Amino acid sequence: MAQHFLLSSKAKTLRLADVLRMTDQEAETTFGKIRWFETEGEPVCPHCGGLDAYKNPRPKGSMRYRCKACTKDFTITSGTLFAGHKRPLRDYLAAIAIFCNEVKGKSALALSRDLGLAYKSAFVLVHKLREAMAEEMKGRTVGGTGKVAEIDGGHFGGYIKPSNHIENRVDRRLAANQNGKRRAVVIIRERDGNSVPAVFRTEGAALNWIKSRIQPGTIVNADEASCWDALNARFEMRRINHKEAYSAEGACTNMAEEFFSRMRRAEIGHHHHIAGTYLLRYAQEASWREDNRRVANGEQVRTVAHLAMKSKPSVDFSGYWQRHVKAA
Numbered sequence: 518m519a520q521h522f523l524l525s526s527k528a529k530t531l532r533l534a535d536v537l538r539m540t541d542q543e544a545e546t547t548f549g550k551i552r553w554f555e556t557e558g559e560p561v562c563p564h565c566g567g568l569d570a571y572k573n574p575r576p577k578g579s580m581r582y583r584c585k586a587c588t589k590d591f592t593i594t595s596g597t598l599f600a601g602h603k604r605p606l607r608d609y610l611a612a613i614a615i616f617c618n619e620v621k622g623k624s625a626l627a628l629s630r631d632l633g634l635a636y637k638s639a640f641v642l643v644h645k646l647r648e649a650m651a652e653e654m655k656g657r658t659v660g661g662t663g664k665v666a667e668i669d670g671g672h673f674g675g676y677i678k679p680s681n682h683i684e685n686r687v688d689r690r691l692a693a694n695q696n697g698k699r700r701a702v703v704i705i706r707e708r709d710g711n712s713v714p715a716v717f718r719t720e721g722a723a724l725n726w727i728k729s730r731i732q733p734g735t736i737v738n739a740d741e742a743s744c745w746d747a748l749n750a751r752f753e754m755r756r757i758n759h760k761e762a763y764s765a766e767g768a769c770t771n772m773a774e775e776f777f778s779r780m781r782r783a784e785i786g787h788h789h790h791i792a793g794t795y796l797l798r799y800a801q802e803a804s805w806r807e808d809n810r811r812v813a814n815g816e817q818v819r820t821v822a823h824l825a826m827k828s829k830p831s832v833d834f835s836g837y838w839q840r841h842v843k844a845a
């Protein structure tokens with residue numbers, strides 16, 4: 518039997534122990550090379566694009582640059598997802614490594630224990646990493662002539678706990694007895710290619726989004742749910758009835774199911790409850806992990822760090838706790 522990828526030496530190209538032993542200078546050089554890879558780590562001014570900067574360290578010693586062209590100051594993380602970071606950069610690299618090594622997901626509480634962070638800081642940090650992963654799938658389309666894609670939906674959130682005494686229990690399938698928080702995550706996944714998820718009230722509400730994200734000429738596989746019938750006019754469809762088989766005559770949605778398997782395991786094993794505002798972020802994380810499941814961990818860490826450095830400061834999480842504490 519072929520060896521599982523994660524057991525092979527190819528999967529293990531980065532050791533957390535090595536990251537934790539880095540000096541501040543080494544961590545900064547590593548981040549610099551990831552952010553400014555075009556100039557091999559030489560600083561590029563985020564304000565004007567100037568290539569000439571001199572070192573202007575802060576009194577406590579952390580590195581800051583001053584652009585010779587526009588005279589503005591900047592650091593390695595200025596204008597990125599890690600702007601205004603409070604911890605040493607090494608900790609962020611370690612957090613990314615831990616986050617990538619956990620192939621199903623990583624809870625903020627566990628990360629806070631691993632790195633001695635406050636829970637709030639860990640919560641914001643893992644959400645920023647999800648945002649970085651999502652950056653890669655912005656506006657993504659999949660498929661194309663002769664290519665095959667799979668679609669499927671799964672429901673998350675809105676769990677209603679049954680009452681203790683049987684006489685108090687209600688039929689939780691009825692809309693009147695639900696809390697309206699249940700959402701459908703819909704995944705489009707190109708076979709042997711990339712995936713893209715989104716969140717809707719129902720699977721049927723995803724049709725226009727599906728049409729906009731799958732290229733014409735793609736053969737689309739779906740299960741027998743009647744909501745997908747409307748896609749017949751746009752795509753060549755292959756349908757699989759899961760009551761009869763998981764795969765028959767070339768039709769199957771097993772790769773889409775794999776995505777849901779990973780997301781469910783993240784929910785059950787790590788997060789316990791993924792729903793509400795950030796459901797899409799968890800779906801994007803599971804999608805990224807699926808697409809990169811056979812990429813070595815060192816490369817995964819480099820990619821996530823690069824995406825984080827490419828992303829603008831977080832819309833959702835810059836000053837998150839300051840805002841939420843004020844609002845409370």
Ligand SMILES: [Zn+2]
Nearest residue numbers: 562565584587
């Ligand atoms: Zn400048």
